[in-house]
Amino acid sequence: MTVKELSERQEFSVIAMPEPEREVHGVYIGDLLSWVMGKASPDNAWITIMSNINVLAVASLCDVSTVILCEGVTLTDEIVSSAKEKGVNVLMTELSAYETAVLLS
Amino acid sequence: MSDGVKFHYDVDGEDFTSAGRASVMVKKTLRELGLSPEIIRKVSVAMYEGEINMVIHAGGGCADVEITENKVIIVLSDHGPGIADVSLAMQEGYSTASDQVRSLGFGAGMGLPNMKRYTDDMVIESEVGKGTTITMTVNINA
Numbered sequence: 057m058t059v060k061e062l063s064e065r066q067e068f069s070v071i072a073m074p075e076p077e078r079e080v081h082g083v084y085i086g087d088l089l090s091w092v093m094g095k096a097s098p099d100n101a102w103i104t105i106m107s108n109i110n111v112l113a114v115a116s117l118c119d120v121s122t123v124i125l126c127e128g129v130t131l132t133d134e135i136v137s138s139a140k141e142k143g144v145n146v147l148m149t150e151l152s153a154y155e156t157a158v159l160l161s
Numbered sequence: 162m163s164d165g166v167k168f169h170y171d172v173d174g175e176d177f178t179s180a181g182r183a184s185v186m187v188k189k190t191l192r193e194l195g196l197s198p199e200i201i202r203k204v205s206v207a208m209y210e211g212e213i214n215m216v217i218h219a220g221g222g223c224a225d226v227e228i229t230e231n232k233v234i235i236v237l238s239d240h241g242p243g244i245a246d247v248s249l250a251m252q253e254g255y256s257t258a259s260d261q262v263r264s265l266g267f268g269a270g271m272g273l274p275n276m277k278r279y280t281d282d283m284v285i286e287s288e289v290g291k292g293t294t295i296t297m298t299v300n301i302n303a
């Protein structure tokens with residue numbers, strides 16, 4: 057499934073999608089950034105409630121296919137612009153991390 | 162063998178939000194040089210962890226990266242407080258980061274362990290009150 061296909065599901069809204077054709081393979085859930093860097097795999101969808109600018113650096117360096125902000129968390133306009141510049145896909149949902157992961161299973 | 166490509170970056174200790182700038186630049190360079198995604202990920206994650214450590218603990222520092230035919234060498238130097246007990250600092254989950262740093266999602270005590278995990282060799286030279294130099298090597302297998 058691509059990030060674009062995922063974004064078309066009604067549960068998700070697009071915050072930034074500079075690379076819509078990225079394939080999603082697997083999921084990683086976590087909010088501790090170093091933990092995510094140590095454990096997430098490339099092409100994972102990374103589900104988190106963290107919303108600061110460092111999330112973009114971690115997503116980019118780990119090469120996850122998209123960040124999914126859950127529980128209604130969103131980003132400031134400045135961080136959204138930065139995500140587009142850095143080529144980091146970010147979706148959001150009102151669902152919990154667990155519910156989001158179930159949808160992706 | 163000819164000398165490798167060398168880069169020098171200053172890591173700003175005041176600006177937490179820009180931490181990662183040097184790692185992202187290195188990542189871009191490695192991609193342009195055509196290195197494999199796995200090598201790029203190892204180098205950039207290890208370097209980002211080092212950068213974050215310099216911002217959190219040492220008020221900044223500098224990063225020197227050398228890319229040769231068969232390895233990437235990253236040297237991170239700072240004039241921060243130094244690491245009193247390196248083996249303790251190397252334990253997953255051990256952290257001296259502040260609550261403010263933790264609220265940003267850092268301070269999980271995974272920085273140094275991740276740097277070791279993602280590199281083929283890591284040497285820590287640290288003196289309390291003087292600073293820390295960490296040399297990491299990632300081998301490039303043909």
